[in-house]
Amino acid sequence: MTGRRIAIVTGGARGIGAAIAKRLAAQERAVAVLDLDEAATADTVEAIRAAGGEALGIGADVSRAEDVAAAVARVADELGAPTILVNNAGILRDNLIFKMTDADWDAVVAVHLRGAFLMSRAVQTHQVEARWGRIVSLSSTSALGNRGQANYAAVKAGLQGFTKTLAIELGRYGVTANAIAPGFIATDMLRQTAERMKVSYEDFLAGAAKEIPVARVGQPQDVAEAAAFFTSDAASFVSGQVLYVAGGPKA
Ligand code: NAP
Numbered sequence: 016m017t018g019r020r021i022a023i024v025t026g027g028a029r030g031i032g033a034a035i036a037k038r039l040a041a042q043e044r045a046v047a048v049l050d051l052d053e054a055a056t057a058d059t060v061e062a063i064r065a066a067g068g069e070a071l072g073i074g075a076d077v078s079r080a081e082d083v084a085a086a087v088a089r090v091a092d093e094l095g096a097p098t099i100l101v102n103n104a105g106i107l108r109d110n111l112i113f114k115m116t117d118a119d120w121d122a123v124v125a126v127h128l129r130g131a132f133l134m135s136r137a138v139q140t141h142q143v144e145a146r147w148g149r150i151v152s153l154s155s156t157s158a159l160g161n162r163g164q165a166n167y168a169a170v171k172a173g174l175q176g177f178t179k180t181l182a183i184e185l186g187r188y189g190v191t192a193n194a195i196a197p198g199f200i201a202t203d204m205l206r207q208t209a210e211r212m213k214v215s216y217e218d219f220l221a222g223a224a225k226e227i228p229v230a231r232v233g234q235p236q237d238v239a240e241a242a243a244f245f246t247s248d249a250a251s252f253v254s255g256q257v258l259y260v261a262g263g264p265k266a
Contacts, residue, residue: 019043019044019045019095020043020045020147020170021043021044021045021046021047021088021090021094021095021097021098021099021100022036022044022045022046022047022050022085022097022098022099022100022101022246023046023047023049023073023090023099023100023101023125023134023138024036024039024046024049024101024102024103024109025046025049025077025096025100025101025102025103025130026049026050026077026103026104026105027046027048027049027050027056027059027103028048028050028051028052028055028058028059029050029055029058029059029202029203029204029241030200030201030203030204030235031046031153031197031202031235031238032050032059032101033048033058033059033062033079033234033235034234034235034238034239035101035235035239035242036048036059036063036070036134037059037062037066037068037105037236037239037240038062038236038240038242038245039071039099039101039242039243039246040063040066040068040069040141040240041048041066041196042243042246042247043068044099044246045068045069045070045072045094045095045135046063046068046069046070046071047071047072047073047086047090047094047097048060048063048070048071048072048073049073049074049075049077049086049104050072050074050075050104051074051075051076051104051138052074053072053073053074054072054074055075056072057072057073059072060072069094071089071090071093071094073086073089073090077102077104077126077130077131077134078125078126078129078133078178079133080133080242083130083134083136083137085206086135086143087134087138089227094240096141096144096145097138097141097164098138098141098142098145098148098149099150099246100135100147100149100150100151101111101150101151101152101153101170101242101246102130102131102134102135102150102151102152102153102169102174103152104126104127104130105126105127105153105204106123106126106127107123107164107167107204107207107208108120108122108123108166108167109161109163109164109167109208109241110163111163112165113139115165115166118212119166120165120166122170123166123167123170124166124170127167127170127171127173127174128170128173128174128177131152131174131177132177135150135152135177135181135192138150138242139148139181139185139190141189142185142188142189142190143185143188144188145189146223147189147190147248148179148188148189148190148191148240149190149193149245149246150181150185150191150192150193151176151191151192151193151194151195151242151245151246152172152174152178152191152192152193152194152195152198153174153194153195153196153238154166154171154172154178154194154195154196154257155167155193155196156170156196156197156198156199156259156261156265157179158171158172158174158175158196159172159265161162162191163211167200171196174194175194175196175257178192178193178194178257179192179255182254182255183209183255186254191245191251191253191254191255192254192255193245193249193250193253193254193255193256193257193258194256194257194258194259195241195242195245195258195260196257196258196259196260197233197237197238197259197260197261198227198233198259198260198262198263199223199227199232199261199262200232200233200234200235200237200238201220201231201232201233201234201235202235204220205220214262218233225229225263227261227262227263228262228263228264229262229263230262232262233260233261233262234251237260238260241258241260245258250262
């Protein structure tokens with residue numbers, strides 16, 4: 016590592032975002048743990064501090080421009096200029112297309128796509144000034160299509176195009192942009208999916224593991240390791256890529 020760098024991880028209160036925040040802190044990054052509710056970030060922030068790292072909890076809705084501006088300004092004030100961004104905040108509003116409401120569609124587009132756009136636009140100002148930066152966005156194997164997820168599949172595919180474009184525009188400033196497309200990762204998000212499919216969470220995990228070549232479901236830490244690589248100083252020639260972290264070659 017070369018010196019202290021400041022990272023923002025959106026949706027860092029739990030699940031994959033919490034694992035990424037802790038992993039980046041272990042890599043000597045000062046980490047702003049951003050989530051809807053600032054109080055909900057306390058566990059992640061405390062875990063980082065207990066391990067000797069530096070962390071700050073921030074409450075913000077990534078889909079709201081004024082929240083994003085205030086959050087990024089607060090990070091710059093309290094930790095320093097952010098040059099690492101992980102666009103991880105996400106929600107599900109699953110339904111088959113004939114039952115999907117306008118609100119289901121808009122909510123998913125707002126958090127994943129508008130959120131990643133607003134956060135990236137705000138953070139790239141600091142990255143370009145520093146002539147160094149890393150942007151990682153969470154796509155998904157659902158980008159390849161998934162029953163009940165027309166909204167989610169669309170935004171997760173959209174984030175891949177967004178990532179490749181950021182890579183092209185920002186590369187000359189020392190900024191890389193990459194996407195991680197996880198497969199089945201055991202988090203609260205999938206509890207919701209199990210409920211929707213009317214199976215117990217345990218049966219849901221066991222059923223999924225049977226379909227995965229490495230014969231297990233993924234853990235948040237599996238995704239955090241990929242984020243650690245993409246945000247490392249050593250990954251400066253890797254940009255515009257989509258890494259499937261799915262225990263096999265496809266969803
Ligand atoms: P999770 O456990 O549901 O955590 C998502 C976090 O994002 C929550 O803390 C949530 O806050 C926060 N969040 C939601 N809307 C937000 C907003 N508008 N502004 C700020 N924060 C917001 O999800 P996860 O499973 O860790 O997933 C993390 C990312 O990986 C998501 O982008 C997801 O689509 C992607 N992913 C997950 C899987 C998987 O198998 N789990 C697979 C592929 C991709 P609240 O708790 O307040 O709602």
